[in-house]
Amino acid sequence: MGEAIVITSGKGGVGKTTTSANLGTALALMEKKVCLIDTDIGLRNLDVVMGLENRIIYDIIDVIIGRCALKQALIKDKRFDHLYLLPAAQTSDKSDLTTEGMEKIVAELKPEFDYIIIDCPAGIEQGYKNAVAGADKAIVVTTPEKPSVRDADRIIGLLEQEDIEPPKLIVNRIRNHMVEDGDMLEVDEIVQVLSIDLLGIVADDEQVIKASNHGEPVAFQPNTKASIAYRNIARRILGESVPLMSFEDQKGMFSRLKKLFSKSK
Amino acid sequence: MIGNKQIITIKGTREGLSLHMDDACSFEELLKELEEKLAANRIDSADQIVGVHIQLGNRYLEKEQEELLCRMITSKQRLRIESVHSEVITKQAAIEWKEEAEVKAVSRVVRSGQVLEVKGDLLLLGDVNPGGCVTATGNIFVMGNLLGIAHAGKDGNTDAVIAASYMNPTQLRIASYISRAPDHETDGVYMECGHIDDEQQKIIIDRLQAVVRKRPGISSFERRMLNG
Ligand SMILES: Nc1ncnc2c1ncn2[C@@H]1O[C@H](COP(=O)(O)OP(=O)(O)OP(=O)(O)O)[C@@H](O)[C@H]1O
Numbered sequence: 001m002g003e004a005i006v007i008t009s010g011k012g013g014v015g016k017t018t019t020s021a022n023l024g025t026a027l028a029l030m031e032k033k034v035c036l037i038d039t040d041i042g043l044r045n046l047d048v049v050m051g052l053e054n055r056i057i058y059d060i061i062d063v064i065i066g067r068c069a070l071k072q073a074l075i076k077d078k079r080f081d082h083l084y085l086l087p088a089a090q091t092s093d094k095s096d097l098t099t100e101g102m103e104k105i106v107a108e109l110k111p112e113f114d115y116i117i118i119d120c121p122a123g124i125e126q127g128y129k130n131a132v133a134g135a136d137k138a139i140v141v142t143t144p145e146k147p148s149v150r151d152a153d154r155i156i157g158l159l160e161q162e163d164i165e166p167p168k169l170i171v172n173r174i175r176n177h178m179v180e181d182g183d184m185l186e187v188d189e190i191v192q193v194l195s196i197d198l199l200g201i202v203a204d205d206e207q208v209i210k211a212s213n214h215g216e217p218v219a220f221q222p223n224t225k226a227s228i229a230y231r232n233i234a235r236r237i238l239g240e241s242v243p244l245m246s247f248e249d250q251k252g253m254f255s256r257l258k259k260l261f262s263k264s265k
Numbered sequence: 266m267i268g269n270k271q272i273i274t275i276k277g278t279r280e281g282l283s284l285h286m287d288d289a290c291s292f293e294e295l296l297k298e299l300e301e302k303l304a305a306n307r308i309d310s311a312d313q314i315v316g317v318h319i320q321l322g323n324r325y326l327e328k329e330q331e332e333l334l335c336r337m338i339t340s341k342q343r344l345r346i347e348s349v350h351s352e353v354i355t356k357q358a359a360i361e362w363k364e365e366a367e368v369k370a371v372s373r374v375v376r377s378g379q380v381l382e383v384k385g386d387l388l389l390l391g392d393v394n395p396g397g398c399v400t401a402t403g404n405i406f407v408m409g410n411l412l413g414i415a416h417a418g419k420d421g422n423t424d425a426v427i428a429a430s431y432m433n434p435t436q437l438r439i440a441s442y443i444s445r446a447p448d449h450e451t452d453g454v455y456m457e458c459g460h461i462d463d464e465q466q467k468i469i470i471d472r473l474q475a476v477v478r479k480r481p482g483i484s485s486f487e488r489r490m491l492n493g
């Protein structure tokens with residue numbers, strides 16, 4: 001029986017879709033059977049990031065209102081036989097997607113897949129509720145900026161009221177020089193405020209943007225900073241204990257020391 | 266009336282007039298005698314307004330009855346009601362009273378967009394994150410980081426205080442006073458306590474020990490019971 005994980009954030013544009021695509025890819029690289037679900041009705045993106053846009057015939061709304069069977073709407077990935085995408089609808093009425101509909105779809109997918117990764121829309125409205133409805137676990141994505149962390153906190157508060165495991169955190173788009181200059185929040189600081197477990201950190205890496213534009217998630221690449229980060233996160237999801245990338249640890253120490261010194265001034 | 270026992274005894278004190286009302290007779294009898302007493306003791310309209318303290322003994326008055334009584338006194342004479350004191354309260358009032366005086370311990374993180382409201386004092390074992398809000402009719406003690414909004418003495422108690430292990434709040438509110446964080450970023454303070462300073466008439470933050478000295482009643486249940 002598979003596990004359904006929702007990728008959420010509250011704030012828009014912090015990297016939910018990028019994270020969904022890359023974790024799906026990284027888990028597939030590790031021989032897991034994965035199904036991605038895009039729940040961002042009207043603003044679907046996941047198909048583009050995965051490079052599968054041209055294969056879409058049916059979408060999630062078609063499944064919900066019974067225009068097709070779930071199997072018919074699933075799109076097989078170009079690279080893996082065990083990675084699938086259930087795309088969002090681009091034109092249909094948003095209100096056709098309901099929490100019951102979502103729960104039903106996820107329940108139907110669970111016996112077939114190891115992991116079901118649900119890409120959540122921004123916000124805390126119905127779209128968020130639908131995305132969370134079928135999930136067993138949640139991953140909250142934030143960037144090291146105050147507004148993003150604030151919204152992550154809000155989402156964590158809402159997730160704590162759901163019948164799911166305590167959410168885990170990914171801090172995305174870290175730029176080291178900005179952190180060192182004090183222009184960005186530190187990871188330690190974010191984890192302390194949000195008080196949930198850190199699942200991983202992803203550097204701000206232009207390879208991510210290039211990869212998205214080519215419809216080939218960065219996690220495929222052997223050794224860019226971001227691809228290693230996503231594959232590490234996937235390994236942690238599988239239960240391995242992988243330390244945070246070493247440059248991060250040193251930086252953490254360094255800035256802690258810096259803080260101490262600036263206090264004693 | 267049986268015998269010559271007075272239903273209402275009036276005494277002059279330094280604080281004004283003290284009206285002792287017998288608690289054995291009916292309310293109607295009480296009003297009747299009050300009317301007579303007020304008519305008999307006219308106070309010259311040139312005199313200044315005199316404060317009145319009403320002692321009801323073991324009589325319980327409904328809200329409407331109390332209003333009626335007070336209205337009768339203030340309309341007939343140049344008198345002002347300072348206090349109405351009864352030895353008895355209803356069970357419901359007693360429960361509310363107890364709630365007001367209790368310390369509610371809560372263990373959680375109050376996150377952005379969440380509001381935690383309690384009656385009485387709040388002892389929070391956890392953080393109040395930016396965008397989160399805690400309120401109490403009494404004091405607020407946060408064993409954690411207070412980074413959001415805290416509102417103590419919500420129903421108007423200006424003696425209430427807000428203390429935290431670490432505080433860097435966006436706003437502190439006590440009764441109807443509000444103070445907000447400065448516009449520049451600050452580091453926050455450890456083991457300090459916000460309270461209303463009587464002279465400056467605003468919320469100030471001081472070391473916890475210093476505030477405890479100014480508010481000796483913080484930890485005493487009985488004192489709060491007597492203050493109501
Ligand atoms: N680690 C990263 N490094 C560089 N760019 C990134 C990174 N993560 C995401 N981006 C870029 O940020 C933009 C927004 O990412 P994405 O679409 O994944 O966010 P989202 O949270 O799904 O947005 P929405 O709320 O609109 O659904 C994209 O252009 C993406 O390429």
Ligand SMILES: [Mg+2]
Nearest residue numbers: 016017040045
């Ligand atoms: Mg998205």
